[in-house]
Amino acid sequence: MGLILNDAYVHLAFISLIMLISFVLLRRGKHLNLKEPPLVPYKYPIIGHTIDYYKDNENFIKKCHAEYGEIFSLYLFGKVQTFVGKELFPEVFRNHNDFCFNEAGRENFPLENFLNRPNEFTDTLPRMVQINLSGQIKLYTERVQRQLIKSIDEMIENGKLFNLFGKVFVTFDSSTTQLIQIILVLEPPLKFFQFIIAKPIAATMVGEELSDDKELVNSFANVTTDFIPFLSITPVLNFIHPYLHQQVMIIVFKYLNNPFKMHRELIKKKITPVIEKRLREMKESGDNYVSPIDILQRYTELLHKDYTIDIDVVTDNMIISIFASVYNTSNSLTFCLHELVNNPQFLKEILEEQKQLYKSNEKSYYSTEQIARMEKLDSFIKETLRVNVNNVALQHKTLSSYFTFSNGYQVPKGRLVNIRLGEVHFDKELQSQTADEFNAFRYLKKNSPATRADNSFLTFGLGKHTCPGRHFAVNEIKVALHYLLLNYDIKKSTSEKIKPKIYGSFKFPSDEGLIFEKKSV
Numbered sequence: 001m002g003l004i005l006n007d008a009y010v011h012l013a014f015i016s017l018i019m020l021i022s023f024v025l026l027r028r029g030k031h032l033n034l035k036e037p038p039l040v041p042y043k044y045p046i047i048g049h050t051i052d053y054y055k056d057n058e059n060f061i062k063k064c065h066a067e068y069g070e071i072f073s074l075y076l077f078g079k080v081q082t083f084v085g086k087e088l089f090p091e092v093f094r095n096h097n098d099f100c101f102n103e104a105g106r107e108n109f110p111l112e113n114f115l116n117r118p119n120e121f122t123d124t125l126p127r128m129v130q131i132n133l134s135g136q137i138k139l140y141t142e143r144v145q146r147q148l149i150k151s152i153d154e155m156i157e158n159g160k161l162f163n164l165f166g167k168v169f170v171t172f173d174s175s176t177t178q179l180i181q182i183i184l185v186l187e188p189p190l191k192f193f194q195f196i197i198a199k200p201i202a203a204t205m206v207g208e209e210l211s212d213d214k215e216l217v218n219s220f221a222n223v224t225t226d227f228i229p230f231l232s233i234t235p236v237l238n239f240i241h242p243y244l245h246q247q248v249m250i251i252v253f254k255y256l257n258n259p260f261k262m263h264r265e266l267i268k269k270k271i272t273p274v275i276e277k278r279l280r281e282m283k284e285s286g287d288n289y290v291s292p293i294d295i296l297q298r299y300t301e302l303l304h305k306d307y308t309i310d311i312d313v314v315t316d317n318m319i320i321s322i323f324a325s326v327y328n329t330s331n332s333l334t335f336c337l338h339e340l341v342n343n344p345q346f347l348k349e350i351l352e353e354q355k356q357l358y359k360s361n362e363k364s365y366y367s368t369e370q371i372a373r374m375e376k377l378d379s380f381i382k383e384t385l386r387v388n389v390n391n392v393a394l395q396h397k398t399l400s401s402y403f404t405f406s407n408g409y410q411v412p413k414g415r416l417v418n419i420r421l422g423e424v425h426f427d428k429e430l431q432s433q434t435a436d437e438f439n440a441f442r443y444l445k446k447n448s449p450a451t452r453a454d455n456s457f458l459t460f461g462l463g464k465h466t467c468p469g470r471h472f473a474v475n476e477i478k479v480a481l482h483y484l485l486l487n488y489d490i491k492k493s494t495s496e497k498i499k500p501k502i503y504g505s506f507k508f509p510s511d512e513g514l515i516f517e518k519k520s521v
C-alpha cells in the first residue's frame with residue numbers, strides 16, 4: 001500500500017513539474033512579445049481544434065485559410081501549431097538554420113531514441129544516400145531491374161507467399177493441360193507492392209546475395225508498417241505535455257516486446273556473417289580488395305576500426321535506411337496503380353511508350369538513359385504524386401529564439417510550422433486552371449521530371465534536405481510499372497474510382513483490390 005502511495009506521489013510530482021515547466025515556457029514566449037499569427041478561436045479548452053482537424057482536415061484547413069489568411073495557428077493535442085501556404089512555405093525551407101524537419105519528426109517519431117542512439121545518429125544517412133546511391137545510380141540500375149522482375153515472378157509463382165495478399169486464379173486447357181490464364185486479385189495491394197519493392201532495395205542495401213533470403217526481404221518489407229500501430233497510439237498525453245506521449249512511446253517500444261525488435265534482430269543475424277567475412281577479406285587482401293557495391297559495404301568501410309566493427313551500429317544504420325526508403329516507395333507505386341485504373345484514358349499512350357522501349361532494347365536490361373526516356377510514364381508518376389500528397393505535412397520545428405516571416409508575423413522557438421501541401425499542389429496559379437483534374441501528361445515536354453522538387457511540387461520536400469533518394473525511388477517505380485504494364489492487364493474490382501484512405505491530414509493507398517491478368521503465358 002505504502003509503495004502504491006509512494007508511486008502515486010512520484011507521478012503527481014512528475015506531472016506537476018511538467019506543468020510548471022510548460023507554464024514557465026509559455027510565459028517566456030509571452031515575454032518576447034511576438035507578433036504571432038492569428039490563433040483560430042476554439043470552443044473547448046485543452047481539446048482546442050483537435051477534433052475538427054482530424055474529422056475533415058481538408059475542409060477545415062481550407063476554411064481557416066479563407067478566414068484567417070496565409071498564416072494562422074491552431075491548438076492541436078495541447079499545442080499551438082502554425083500553418084503556412086504557398087506564399088510563406090518557401091521561407092521555411094530557405095531558412096534551414098531557423099527551421100528543422102528532423103527535429104519536428106523527432107517529436108512524433110523519436111527513432112534515434114527508440115534505437116537508444118544520440119540524435120546525430122541519423123545525420124550520416126542523407127550524404128550516404130546522396131553520394132553512394134543516387135550519385136552512383138548507374139551501378140544499381142541493372143541490379144534493381146533484375147531483382148524487381150525476380151521479385152514479381154517469385155511472388156506470383158510462389159502461391160504460399162502470394163496468398164497472403166490476395167488470390168491467384170490459374171486456368172488450364174482441359175485437353176492439353178496447358179496453362180492458359182493467370183489472374184491475380186491483390187487485396188490490399190500495398191502489402192504485395194511492399195514485397196515487390198523490398199527485394200531490389202535489399203539488393204542495393206545489403207547486396208544481391210542476401211536479397212535472395214526471403215526472411216530478410218520480409219523484414220525489409222514489413223519493419224516500417226509493423227511499426228505503424230505504435231505510431232498510431234493517440235497522443236492524448238500530449239494534452240498534458242508532448243514529452244509524456246514521447247516517453248510512453250519510448251517505454252512501449254524499448255521495454256515491451258514488439259515486431260520491430262524481431263525484425264531488427266533478424267536483420268542483425270543475417271548481416272553479421274556477411275560483414276565479418278567482408279572484414280576478414282578486406283584485411284587479407286589490403287589494397288587488392290574488390291569492394292562489393294552496396295550500402296552495407298559503404299557503412300562497413302566508414303565504421304570499422306582495424307577491421308573490427310560494432311555490428312549493432314551497422315544494423316541500426318540499415319534500419320534507418322529501410323525506414324527512409326521501402327514504405328514511401330511502395331506507397332507511391334500503389335498510388336500509381338490506383339491512378340492508372342482510375343484514369344484508363346491515358347493507358348494506351350503510356351503502354352505504347354513502354355512497348356516501343358521494349359522493342360528497341362537489345363540488351364536484357366535498360367540503361368539509366370533508357371529509363372530516363374520513359375517520359376510519359378515519368379509525367380504520369382509525377383501527376384500521381386501531385387494529387388496524392390498529404391494535405392498538411394513537412395512539419396518543421398522552429399530552432400531560433402523566434403522567426404519573423406516576410407509578412408511580419410512571428411513564431412517562437414519550438415513552434416511546429418506545418419505546410420499546407422494540398423493547397424500548393426491544387427493551386428490554379430501554380431498548377432494551371434486544370435489543377436483539380438488528373439492529367440497524366442501535365443509535365444510532358446515541360447522539362448519537369450518527377451524528381452524535380454520546386455515551389456509547385458513538394459512530394460520530396462524542398463531545399464537543403466530535399467529527399468536524396470528520389471532519383472533511386474522514381475527509377476524503381478518506373479521500372480516496376482514498365483514491367484507490370486507490359487505483362488499484365490490491370491483492372492479495378494469495382495466500377496467506382498479508388499480513393500485514398502484519409503486519416504487526419506494523411507493519405508494512404510486504398511485497400512481496394514486490383515486485378516492483374518497475365519497477358520501471355
Ligand code: HEM
Pocket residue numbers: 101102125126129133321324325326328329332458459460461462463464465466467468469470472473474
Ligand atoms: C517515392 C518515394 C519517396 C518519397 C515520397 C520520399 C519523400 C521524402 C521527403 C518528403 C523527405 C523530407 C524532405 C525535406 O525535409 O525537405 C525525404 C527525406 C529523405 N529521404 Fe526520401 N522519399 C522517398 C524515397 C526515398 C528513398 C528510396 C531513399 C533512400 C534510401 C530516401 C532517403 C531519404 C533521406 C535520407 C532523407 C533525409 C534527407 C535529409 O534530412 O537531408 N527517400 N524523403
